[in-house]
Amino acid sequence: MVMELGQQIGRKIRTLRERRGLTQSQLASLLGKSGETISNFERGKVVTSIQTLDQMAKVLNVRLMDFFDGVAVGAADRQHRAERARSSHAQTVRNAADLLPEEDLEILAGLATLLESRRRREGGKGE
Incomplete structure (x- = not known):
């Protein structure tokens, strides 16, 4: 089961904080937050704002995107990416149809027929 986004980002906060050699209390002090707040961020009990993450990135000397490296995307994001890729592939095929000579179009049409079959x-997988 995929961890909740807040928990994934919380783990990243903890990893980056520890890599910098800071305690929760020290990070809290640098950010003007309480130690309990940092603990809640790291456990995914509270999801921090992007502004706080940006401030944290500066304190920890990392990029903002480092908090999202390796964070699993949700099903909706995966579906959106798949649709964009499919759309991109469809555009490639359309462009090829406009550019290929007739004998290559015959091969492409045969391949499309084979794949459809x-x-x-x-049972319609891949729709």
Whole structure:
């Protein structure tokens, strides 16, 4: 099961803080927060604002994006990326159809027919 976003970012905060050699109390002091607040961030009990993450990135001498490295994306994000990739692939095929000579178009059409036939046999997977 994928961890909640707040928990994933909280783990990153802890890792980056520890890498810098700071305690929760020290980081809290540098950010003008309480130690309890930092603890809540790190445990994913409270999700920090982007402004606080930006401030934290400066204190820890890391990039803002470092808090998101390796953070799993949700199903909606994966679906959106898949749709964009599919759209990109469809555009590539359309461009090829405009540019290819007739004999290559015949091969492309045969391949498309073969793939469509396979998709139907497999029960419409990939839709």
